[in-house]
Amino acid sequence: MWSTFVMTLKTNLRNKPALFWVIVFPLAVATLLNGMFGDLASGYEIKAVPLAVVQDANWKRAVGAQTFVNALSGTTTSNGAGLGATGSSAAGSDAAGSDQSAGTKAADSEAAGTESAGTESSGTDMRLVDATAVTSLDQARQTIAGATTDGYLSVDGSGRIVLTVSAAIANGSTNASESASNTHITIAALGEAIDLYNRTDTLTRQLLDTNPQAAASRSFWTSLNDITGMTRETTLTNFKPDAMARYYYALLGMSCLTAMGYAISAVTTAQANLSALGIRRTVAPLSRSAQLIAGFLASWLCSGLSLLIALAYIRYVCGIALGGREPAAALAVLLASFMACAFGTMIGAIPKLSHSVKTGLTSAIPCALSLFTGLYGGFAMSLSDWIARNAPAFGLINPAQQVTDLFYDILYYDGYGPFVATCARLLAMSAVFLIAAVVMLKEERYEHL
Template sequence: MFWNIYSKRLLSCLRNKDQLIWIWAFPLILATLFYFTLSSVGEADNLKAIPTGVVTDAAYEADPMFGQVLDQVGSGEDALLNITEYTRENEADRDLETGKIAGYILLQDNTPKLMVKQDGMNQTILKSFLDRYVQTEGNIKAIMEKNPDYNLNWEEIMGGASLTENMSLSSQPYSPILNPYYGLIAMVCMYGGMQGLMSITYLQGNLSPLGARRMMAPLSRIRVIFCDMTGSITVHMMSLLFLLFYITVILKVDFGNKLPLLVLTCFVGSILGVAFGTAVSCLSKLGESMKVGILVSVTMLCCFGAGMMESSMKYLIDQKFPVISWLNPAARISDALYCLYYFDDYQRYGQNIAVIMAMSAVLLLLSGVSLRRQSYESI
């Protein structure tokens, strides 16, 4: 009997076109949009070597100190400049006009001059570099005159001394693009409420003819609900696993190396979403379309607080309204995923999972009490 009800529930979920759109297609479209929108964000802080021209005329040859500085800042993996040498100024002008270089440097009266075509970030960096060189040139010359054999590291001098050391509290590198994906997964988990709402609709005799027939069947209502909920969670979990596959394998977004716990989080979130839908359906006497509207509205509001639309919103609510944050199911799901990626211990992750399970238990308990009290004078 279990397999009969369970299999029919699976077929019913897979044949529902509205749910196929909202739970399967819509998340894939959003994930693709996130990929094209956020793919360049992670590279925004990685400055590339600036294409720069240098006129190597007689004035340049007469100033070996400046040449040594350019050699050091234009070499290595973290080079500031990608230098192209020109023997004549008109050659540099030609490449500047075509955009091959951001600017070029020439020496006039023993002072470096920067020639650019337009303003921009690269041009500003070049101007700051030359200004710093001019300011420190006198001191460096004095040191070299007193200690001609002293080996100066021009890259350190021009870059400034660093009194701090970059340290990471996590074994995973920081990624600014993960929060929207975590919010998306939380949204799909909450959209499991559509599965739960449909399950209850097909169990209530006053909402659908199918519900009326099922209420007349000589089966325990608890067994029917259990079979339906199991089928709903199975189909919903399939959509979540497909979304994870698409994000991690097709889009190649790194979610860390804790895949089993990632799947566990999605499974717990799926139960919460289905429980949320059953509660909305059982505790409200509105029509099905109104219930779907409530479910979608609450889901999007929770996902906004979880940082899917604006990453800083989750942090703001955590700081200003911590109680609201802990009562937000989407925020708990996204935070659990966040903990899996960044934290090496599982204390905060366990707290999030415990809260998600507690929310699911409360919603299912309310739904069970409501269904148990329902009766019909005639069907």
């Protein structure tokens, strides 16, 4: 049995078509995906937008506006320094009842909330604005016309901050300073922050008009800071996934199924009606079950190692993170390769099929089933999502989808419950494939050799 295992292992290593599909093909496709879409995720990151800040008379009367903009642009206002002169942002308690102090403290609370939200969500200060100080609206419009800014910030007669963007940004065109997607995402976040600032400032002034004594309460200002800092970036998944991760996992699902070619070769070379080697093995003293077990184990070893190479390449060369769950991913690959070998054993055991036909199924079946895992682009991914929502039973019987789900379970869930459930389904599939193979091989008989 050991000799059969070693010889099958050597035969698999000399099987160039199988080596191509299991090692070269996933590495080549992963490299292609990484080259074409490697920077796709960066298009969804928040990056500072160049904006002009109109520091006119209205701006100077809104004493908290400069503090707010400094928070968004990542600058400080120590000793009154900033983009330009502003009112004091540290009003004393003796002026707590005045409207100016109220507006300043409200703006400071808003700015503090903006800074804390950015810091807590990403671990570093999140800059939304690359500010350029101007003194009038005409100068601000000139910066837009000269393509040095994408818009400007100003204050209206009511003390509200107003964001104005260029026509190119409003119409969806890109600017040389940033990609279109980056700019639109940042503008959306900036609009929410400005809206929160205006609402907080208006509410604070209304409350102080009706109850001036509240300005002397420290808890009042603390509660404003708590409100402005309520919004936090969070994730519903185990960690922040890469935008292209799904395609790599679908690729692993296809590569796993192509590994069944090893098991198909191991079974067909033990059948007397398919090769001269099968005739010699049939009359050998080693039982057929021992030959098949040795061939299965050798095939599992080759396919498992090949897929581990593909997984390592995707993880460390292409940079597709697994959220610190690399051991679980390695276990997933080994279990998937076991299922693929069981599938290949069943295909190899089908009677009255030539070796060439069975070898052809090695690529035909994975290519067909991978359509429903989303490997072939946006349409295929939409089809995969539609099946998951409307026909989940079809995904349960698709081996390629189940292999892909192993990595989804690692990526999207906090616990390992879904991962264990998917592993159980793959083991059940493997058992069905092996039982079917045993039944077909057991009924196989030869009139003569």
